[in-house]
Amino acid sequence: MSTAARSLIxxxxxxxxxxxxxxxxxxxxxxxxxxxxxxxxxxALLIKRLAAREWRPGDALPSEAALAQEYGxxxxxxxxxxxxxxxxxxxxxxxxxxxxxxxxxxxxxxxxFFHLVGEGGERQLxxxxxxxxxxxxxxRGEREALALEAGAAVTRIQRVRHLDGQPxxxxxxxxxxxxxxxLRERAPEEVPNTLYELYESRYGVIVVRAQERLRAVAAGExxxxxxxxxxxxxxxxxxxxxxxxxxxxxxxxVSRCHTAHHFYLTDLD
Amino acid sequence: MSTAARSLIxxxxxxxxxxxxxxxxxxxxxxxxxxxxxxxxxxALLIKRLAAREWRPGDALPSEAALAQEYGxxxxxxxxxxxxxxxxxxxxxxxxxxxxxxxxxxxxxxxxFFHLVGEGGERQLxxxxxxxxxxxxxxRGEREALALEAGAAVTRIQRVRHLDGQPxxxxxxxxxxxxxxxLRERAPEEVPNTLYELYESRYGVIVVRAQERLRAVAAGExxxxxxxxxxxxxxxxxxxxxxxxxxxxxxxxVSRCHTAHHFYLTDLD
DNA sequence: GAGTGGTCTAGACCACGGG
DNA sequence: CCGTGGTCTAGACCACTCT
Numbered sequence: 001m002s003t004a005a006r007s008l009i010x011x012x013x014x015x016x017x018x019x020x021x022x023x024x025x026x027x028x029x030x031x032x033x034x035x036x037x038x039x040x041x042x043x044a045l046l047i048k049r050l051a052a053r054e055w056r057p058g059d060a061l062p063s064e065a066a067l068a069q070e071y072g073x074x075x076x077x078x079x080x081x082x083x084x085x086x087x088x089x090x091x092x093x094x095x096x097x098x099x100x101x102x103x104x105x106x107x108x109x110x111x112x113f114f115h116l117v118g119e120g121g122e123r124q125l126x127x128x129x130x131x132x133x134x135x136x137x138x139x140r141g142e143r144e145a146l147a148l149e150a151g152a153a154v155t156r157i158q159r160v161r162h163l164d165g166q167p168x169x170x171x172x173x174x175x176x177x178x179x180x181x182x183l184r185e186r187a188p189e190e191v192p193n194t195l196y197e198l199y200e201s202r203y204g205v206i207v208v209r210a211q212e213r214l215r216a217v218a219a220g221e222x223x224x225x226x227x228x229x230x231x232x233x234x235x236x237x238x239x240x241x242x243x244x245x246x247x248x249x250x251x252x253x254v255s256r257c258h259t260a261h262h263f264y265l266t267d268l269d
Numbered sequence: 270m271s272t273a274a275r276s277l278i279x280x281x282x283x284x285x286x287x288x289x290x291x292x293x294x295x296x297x298x299x300x301x302x303x304x305x306x307x308x309x310x311x312x313a314l315l316i317k318r319l320a321a322r323e324w325r326p327g328d329a330l331p332s333e334a335a336l337a338q339e340y341g342x343x344x345x346x347x348x349x350x351x352x353x354x355x356x357x358x359x360x361x362x363x364x365x366x367x368x369x370x371x372x373x374x375x376x377x378x379x380x381x382f383f384h385l386v387g388e389g390g391e392r393q394l395x396x397x398x399x400x401x402x403x404x405x406x407x408x409r410g411e412r413e414a415l416a417l418e419a420g421a422a423v424t425r426i427q428r429v430r431h432l433d434g435q436p437x438x439x440x441x442x443x444x445x446x447x448x449x450x451x452l453r454e455r456a457p458e459e460v461p462n463t464l465y466e467l468y469e470s471r472y473g474v475i476v477v478r479a480q481e482r483l484r485a486v487a488a489g490e491x492x493x494x495x496x497x498x499x500x501x502x503x504x505x506x507x508x509x510x511x512x513x514x515x516x517x518x519x520x521x522x523v524s525r526c527h528t529a530h531h532f533y534l535t536d537l538d
Numbered sequence: 539g540a541g542t543g544g545t546c547t548a549g550a551c552c553a554c555g556g557g
Numbered sequence: 558c559c560g561t562g563g564t565c566t567a568g569a570c571c572a573c574t575c576t
Contacts, residue, residue, distance in 0.1 A: 035552090035553075037563080037564060037565090038564075038565070039564080039565085063541075063542060063543085064542080064543065065541095065542090073565080073566090074565060074566045074567070075566090075567090076564095076565070076566065076567085077564080077565060077566080079543080079544085080564090080565095082543090088538070089538070093542095093543065093544095094542085094543075094573085094574085095542070095543045095544060095572060095573050095574080096541080096542050096543065096544095096572070096573030096574035096575080097541095097542065097543080097573080097574060097575085098541090098542060098543075098574095099542090099543080112537055112538075113537055115537075208538070209536065209537055209538035210536075210537040210538075211534070211535070211536050211537070212534075212535050212536075212537060213532040213533070213534055214483060214505060214528075214532060214533040214534075214535070215505060215528035215531075215532055215533065216485035216486070216503035216504050216505040216506075216526075216528050217485070217503055218503050232501070234485035234486055234487050234503035234504070235485050235503070236483060236484060236485040236505070237485075239532075240537075257485075259483075259484035259485050262484075263482040263483060263484055263508075264482065264483040264484065265480070265481070265482055265483075266480070266481050266483070266535055267478065267479075267480050267481075268381055268382055268384075268478055268479040268480070268481060268509075269357070269358070269381075269477070269478035269479075304571090304572075306544080306545060306546090307545075307546070308545080308546085332560075332561065332562085333561080333562065334560095334561090342546080342547090343546060343547045343548070344547090344548090345545095345546070345547065345548085346545080346546060346547080348562080348563085349545090349546095351562090362561095362562065362563095363554085363555085363561085363562075364553060364554050364555080364561070364562045364563060365553070365554030365555035365556080365560080365561050365562065365563095366554080366555060366556085366560095366561065366562080367560090367561060367562075368561090368562080
């Protein structure tokens with residue numbers, strides 16, 4: 001099945017041993033060369049298949065040899081595409097086992113998405129207590145963050161997250177209800193700690209990257225009470241937009257963190 | 270000259286066509302295989318030469334072919350090492366030109382090291398006004414941040430940085446005086462905006478990566494005055510340790526940022 | 539032992555930059 | 558024109574995993 005969508009463009013390429021010809025002369029005067037490496041085209045094709053959920057998180061992809069034959073390229077070229085996908089954390093590769101669609105886990109949440117660490121740098125996932133989970137109509141801010149039309153339905157979750165038993169984060173989450181049918185009916189107790197695992201396993205929404213905007217704000221009375229601090233205490237506000245494999249926003253999350261005993265840690269490299 | 274420090278360990282490798290033999294039977298029962306890919310060994314050797322300043326920032330390295338011959342490996346293997354160095358931003362490669370030792374520039378400072386952006390996401394390097402530049406003895410904090418012995422000399426710079434003409438960042442910088450001889454004698458007016466360019470061109474200290482710890486703090490009276498805000502205003506504190514090519518700390522910098530009109534922007538991927 | 543990804547090689551040709 | 562890095566191929570062997 002799936003006989004390799006074959007429209008690979010081999011621009012002025014050397015050793016194409018017999019396949020993917022038929023488009024050589026059609027750009028006599030192509031002002032823009034439009035050269036695109038084969039491995040890059042293969043990569044895009046594989047992303048398309050991943051986005052179409054041809055393979056699910058945790059599944060094994062076909063072997064390098066099989067995919068190379070399917071696309072009519074050498075194993076080396078195909079490997080380059082797969083390695084690029086691994087670098088973007090879309091797949092995981094293990095020698096002797098195979099190539100697997102990346103799956104969310106507590107460890108991944110901890111290292112890729114959760115950056116608050118203790119004074120000594122210890123990483124630890126917080127425990128969460130959801131306060132509520134409701135549906136509503138997208139505000140202007142939600143429409144902008146999630147690229148929604150006016151009137152779109154959103155589901156909102158509010159929760160407090162604890163580290164070492166102490167409340168440290170007050171979090172407001174908004175997602176498009178269309179992507180997560182039924183989520184709004186969940187009771188707060190039924191909202192798990194690592195939401196991205198839920199998004200993935202229950203709704204097929206794979207969060208692969210995010211962008212965060214940080215600023216310092218003064219605690220309002222509500223957050224202050226939730227976090228057990230005085231009103232006006234400086235808090236670290238983390239405004240995150242999470243993107244799926246197609247780079248579309250799927251979640252907007254604003255966290256306000258009490259940073260008396262924790263840091264937001266990030267590497268510049 | 271420099272006839273390729275040849276002690277590459279070729280463990281159970283296949284097609285070694287005649288070079289780098291002589292160490293085949295000496296690990297009959299090596300419990301730990303200690304396998305290390307050739308390209309990784311080459312990479313380490315190149316890093317050593319870069320750290321030794323055999324080539325200076327902006328210089329061209331020898332061509333792939335030349336280096337491959339020097340180390341007695343194939344061009345493909347050598348390329349893998351160079352590509353890894355490029356991924357770590359130690360070198361820059363340009364088709365048709367060559368491979369060059371990475372050089373600090375305003376652009377690099379802006380994208381790799383400066384993360385404060387305007388509301389719309391515009392990136393812009395701030396202008397700096399140094400308040401003072403003095404020598405002193407390392408405090409406990411400086412010793413920990415910079416891995417210094419008790420009694421070590423440090424040079425401290427304090428400055429205020431402006432965006433769109435408004436003071437936004439109050440910054441305290443400490444560096445080991447031993448690494449930057451003469452820096453402490455600079456008049457504040459002689460302290461340039463992009464310090465890492467100065468470190469590199471004047472002192473041969475190449476900052477290649479950094480780690481930042483962020484938290485929210487209340488403005489003290491001093492910062493408040495410098496930034497033109499009320500005392501107690503929440504500020505984003507950015508605590509940075511900058512590392513050189515050998516991963517040793519070379520600068521400690523604490524910035525306090527007024528984030529009413531700017532964000533700290535970071536990507537999670 | 540079979541199958542997977544990982545490393546290494548050798549060689550061909552292409553895209554790019556600058557004489 | 559030549560020299561550079563970039564792409565692609567083909568094939569060999571190695572390391573790892575599981576049966």
